[in-house]
Every structure is written in structure tokens, then in C-alpha cells.
Amino acid sequence: METIARLLNDSGLAGADRAQVDAARAASGDWIARGATRIYRRSLHAREGILSFIAAIGREKCLYQAAEKSFTSVFQGTRIAVGGISLHKAPFTPENAGHLHEAFPFTAPISLRGRKTTIGCGDRLGLATPGHIRAVAPYDASPVLAQQSMRELILTGRDYSGIVSDTSFLVFQEGFESGYGADGDHLKTIKDIDVALAAGMPMITLDLTEVMNPLPGSWSSAKVDEEFARLDAATRKHVTETYAGRTFDLAGCSVTVEAAEAKRCALMYGKALDFSRDVDRHLKEKRGNRYDLEISIDETTTPTLPAHHLFIANELLRRDVAVSSLAPRFIGEFQKGIDYIGDVGEFERQFTVHCAIARALGGYKVSIHSGSDKFAVYPAIGTHTGMRVHLKTAGTSWLEAVRVIARVNPVLFRTMLSAAYDAFPAASKLYHITANIGAIPAAETVQDANLESYLDASDSRQLLHITYGGLLNDPRIRGGFFTTLADNEELHYDMVAKHIGKHIRLLGVPLLGA
Numbered sequence: 001m002e003t004i005a006r007l008l009n010d011s012g013l014a015g016a017d018r019a020q021v022d023a024a025r026a027a028s029g030d031w032i033a034r035g036a037t038r039i040y041r042r043s044l045h046a047r048e049g050i051l052s053f054i055a056a057i058g059r060e061k062c063l064y065q066a067a068e069k070s071f072t073s074v075f076q077g078t079r080i081a082v083g084g085i086s087l088h089k090a091p092f093t094p095e096n097a098g099h100l101h102e103a104f105p106f107t108a109p110i111s112l113r114g115r116k117t118t119i120g121c122g123d124r125l126g127l128a129t130p131g132h133i134r135a136v137a138p139y140d141a142s143p144v145l146a147q148q149s150m151r152e153l154i155l156t157g158r159d160y161s162g163i164v165s166d167t168s169f170l171v172f173q174e175g176f177e178s179g180y181g182a183d184g185d186h187l188k189t190i191k192d193i194d195v196a197l198a199a200g201m202p203m204i205t206l207d208l209t210e211v212m213n214p215l216p217g218s219w220s221s222a223k224v225d226e227e228f229a230r231l232d233a234a235t236r237k238h239v240t241e242t243y244a245g246r247t248f249d250l251a252g253c254s255v256t257v258e259a260a261e262a263k264r265c266a267l268m269y270g271k272a273l274d275f276s277r278d279v280d281r282h283l284k285e286k287r288g289n290r291y292d293l294e295i296s297i298d299e300t301t302t303p304t305l306p307a308h309h310l311f312i313a314n315e316l317l318r319r320d321v322a323v324s325s326l327a328p329r330f331i332g333e334f335q336k337g338i339d340y341i342g343d344v345g346e347f348e349r350q351f352t353v354h355c356a357i358a359r360a361l362g363g364y365k366v367s368i369h370s371g372s373d374k375f376a377v378y379p380a381i382g383t384h385t386g387m388r389v390h391l392k393t394a395g396t397s398w399l400e401a402v403r404v405i406a407r408v409n410p411v412l413f414r415t416m417l418s419a420a421y422d423a424f425p426a427a428s429k430l431y432h433i434t435a436n437i438g439a440i441p442a443a444e445t446v447q448d449a450n451l452e453s454y455l456d457a458s459d460s461r462q463l464l465h466i467t468y469g470g471l472l473n474d475p476r477i478r479g480g481f482f483t484t485l486a487d488n489e490e491l492h493y494d495m496v497a498k499h500i501g502k503h504i505r506l507l508g509v510p511l512l513g514a
Contacts, residue, residue: 033511059486092469107168118142122394142178150186152394184204187205203324206295262307269308313361330347339374387509396503401485422470424466439455
């Protein structure tokens with residue numbers, strides 16, 4: 001801590017007023033540094049004679065507070081007086097994150113219900129937030145910086161409190177005050193939703209997989225009629241009168257719901273729609289209107305038919321569910337970490353109908369799941385949503401961290417690649433990909449300077465994408481992996497920012513002020 005005090009004195013920040021601190025924040029360079037000690041410029045905040053900031057001594061990064069007089073801090077940590085400065089050091093913990101939210105409200109996640117374009121930036125490591133912020137900040141879009149599913153929590157050994165905590169401190173590090181979201185992703189039960197809410201996550205992505213009934217999708221018309229007849233009379237009357245044989249005219253297109261399809265929808269989605277209503281009421285009870293509910297129906301084996309999307313959207317509207325965004329299962333393949341697989345023209349033709357349904361029935365954002373790296377279809381998505389869209393990415397940021405390893409630590413990368421083959425059988429049961437593992441070049445045939453090519457070729461990219469759990473829990477890898485990223489922090493941020501920025505540009509999101 002003595003080196004922090006010396007750096008404050010050397011830079012003239014000890015006792016600086018708010019105007020001087022603001023000038024220091026705006027100066028060039030990300031750090032104020034001396035040797036292995038650095039203060040992150042954009043984190044500097046002066047209030048009531050106390051300077052708060054993020055600093056690192058070597059690889060240890062903490063929140064610091066400093067003043068020329070003794071003061072009381074709400075943050076848990078340690079204190080010393082040195083060089084005429086009273087200095088308080090606070091580790092990045094969930095409890096301290098709560099104090100940070102109170103002292104600097106911009107560091108707490110918020111509902112983005114009123115924001116038009118949102119970018120989900122999943123961060124499996126708790127390190128990529130500055131890169132995400134730098135990618136999104138120049139554009140008329142809002143980031144969801146904390147985003148994890150229960151599956152990702154299990155595989156990475158993290159929890160929602162830690163995810164929000166990590167994100168909050170890095171938001172403070174970047175001085176990002178425009179607001180960000182936090183998404184409890186693909187949650188299926190109210191119990192899990194409550195865990196995310198307790199951690200301060202305002203966005204819930206409700207995965208309806210376990211309450212939907214997919215079986216009627218393959219039933220004959222006779223079987224559908226038989227099972228539909230078992231539903232209560234009020235439901236049968238409503239479905240028949242509202243949907244059966246009707247054509248719905250939407251702006252620029254129309255959707256016809258055949259009688260058999262209306263019955264099929266009632267059997268497939270009825271319980272799921274009622275559960276959505278229950279979850280929405282639960283969220284409203286917990287957070288008033290300060291939440292974002294995303295409905296996910298994309299975890300299916302077949303694309304969502306326009307008639308089914310219309311039925312779901314209209315029934316959610318009838319149940320007064322406050323849907324912020326909805327994720328259908330689109331035609332083609334949205335596999336992890338690679339570009340769209342399928343006919344781009346046919347995707348665009350069908351996508352326009354999904355967008356028309358969203359506009360006509362609630363005006364919610366169309367959500368693109370497994371949206372990482374779908375560069376071929378981003379222009380169509382941006383055009384037809386009119387930028388009222390939520391693009392969800394996750395593993396692509398993990399891959400940029402792996403790219404850092406490939407560039408600067410080839411020995412570790414080769415260990416990771418070898419371990420990925422061992423982890424692949426278990427990982428492939430959790431993620432649907434079509435990678436040809438046998439087509440990946442043997443590591444001994446690739447020179448160190450070309451190791452990044454594994455992050456560019458689809459087969460090896462997917463191998464490394466889905467095996468993150470096994471790699472992060474491998475004792476041969478974990479320590480060196482995080483040490484390398486800490487030693488190459490700015491390279492990591494730059495790679496993440498560049499890659500996510502490509503997503504945003506191709507989507508067509510306008511620059512702020514444009």
C-alpha cells in the first residue's frame with residue numbers, strides 16, 4: 001500500500017479537488033503507473049475530500065480510498081497511514097460491491113426495459129467487462145455486462161453474487177456511467193430466479209423448455225383433435241374463436257393459423273404460458289417495474305413457426321405479461337461461436353415475419369440467442385428489427401481470452417488444446433455443435449506464430465468454445481491461464497473490444513450522436 005501512497009503523491013492526486021481528479025481521469029493513457037503499481041484513470045472519483053479508485057500492485061487489484069485526513073470507510077478492508085495519506089484497501093467481494101452500489105449507483109445493474117438496442121456480453125471469467133464496455137460505449141446501445149446461465153455457473157464454479165460483484169468493480173474501473181444490465185440466463189424455476197434476483201440481477205431469461213410440451217409438434221391431426229378435446233371448454237372456445245382458421249394482417253405481411261395448428265399450439269404452450277404469467281407476477285412483486293423478462297423458446301429441435309410465434313406472443317399479451325424480449329428458434333443453425341449455417345436469403349424472409357409479429361404484439365425486442373459471430377445475418381437482423389433487438393453473446397469473449405493465450409503463451413495454449421480433446425465428450429453432451437474434431441490440424445504441425453489459427457477455423461474454434469468448463473478446472477491450466485491474462489490485461493481488453501465491436505458494427509447500430 002505504501003507504493004500506492006507514493007504514486008498518489010508523485011501524481012499530485014493526494015488531496016486533489018474534484019476538478020483536478022476529473023482532469024486526471026480525462027488525460028491520455030489508461031493508467032497512472034510506477035513500476036508494478038498502477039491506478040486506473042477512469043476509476044478516479046473525488047467526493048467530500050476522499051479519493052476512490054481502482055489500483056493494482058502487480059496482479060492484485062483492489063478498490064482504494066485515500067484522503068489527507070483520517071476517515072471512516074464502509075468498505076471492509078485494511079487501512080494504513082503513510083506519506084501523509086490515510087489509505088484504505090478493499091478487496092473485490094460481494095459485500096463490498098453492495099457498498100459500491102450505494103456510494104456509486106452507476107455501478108449497480110439496472111433494468112434496460114426502456115432501451116431499444118441491448119447487447120448481452122456474457123463473461124465466463126469475470127475479467128472481460130472493460131473490453132465489453134469499450135466495444136459498446138461508442139454506440140447507441142446498452143450492454144448487459146453480467147450474463148450467465150446455471151449451466152455456466154456449474155462449469156465455472158462461480159455464483160450470481162460473484163458475477164455481479166466482479167462486473168460492478170470493473171464498471172467502476174472503466175468509469176462507465178451509462179447503465180448496464182445483468183441477466184440470469186436460461187433460468188427454468190422460480191427458485192433459481194430468486195437466486196439471481198437476490199444477487200441484484202434485473203434481467204431474467206425464462207427458459208420454457210421444461211414446461212413446454214413438444215410432443216404435439218409431431219402428432220397427427222387426429223391425435224391433436226383427441227387431446228385438444230380433453231382441454232377445458234373455456235380454453236377450447238377461446239382457441240377456436242381467436243385463432244382457428246384466422247389470418248392475422250401485420251404490417252407488411254400476414255400470418256394464417258390453421259385450425260389444426262391452433263389446437264397444436266394450445267397443447268404445446270398452454271402450461272408454459274401460464275408459468276410465464278406466474279413468473280412475471282413474481283418479478284413484479286419483487287422489483288415493481290424494474291425488471292426485464294425475456295421469454296426463451298429457442299431451445300427446440302425445430303424452428304419456431306410464424307403461427308406459433310404469433311400464438312405465443314398474443315397469449316402473453318392476453319395474460320398481461322411484461323415481455324421485454326422474446327427469443328424464437330430461427331431457421332438454420334445458430335451454433336456456438338461460428339457464423340450462421342443456412343440459406344441467408346431464406347433466413348431473412350422468415351425473420352421479417354418474426355419481426356412483424358414482435359412489432360404488432362407488444363413491441364418487444366427480438367432476441368438472438370447463440371448470437372456470437374453470426375456475421376452473415378447481422379445486417380438483416382439490424383434492418384428488420386429496426387434495432388429493437390437483444391443480441392446475446394457469451395462464449396465468444398471466452399475465445400478472445402484463449403486467443404491471448406495462443407499469442408503470448410504458446411506452451412500453455414498447447415496444453416489447453418490437448419486438454420480440450422479430453423473434455424470434449426462431456427462438453428458435447430451439453431452443447432449442440434457439428435464440429436469435425438478429426439479435421440483439426442495436429443498441434444505439432446502448427447508453429448507457435450500460427451496458433452491463433454485454431455481460433456479462426458470453425459472446427460477447432462467450437463472445440464475450444466464448449467470445453468471451457470474442463471479447461472478452467474484443469475489444475476495444469478487454471479493458474480497459468482489467469483496469470484497470463486493478468487499480465488496481458490490491456491491486450492485482453494483490446495481483443496474483446498475489437499471482436500464484440502465487429503458484431504455491433506455489422507448489426508448496423510448507429511454511433512452515439514449520429
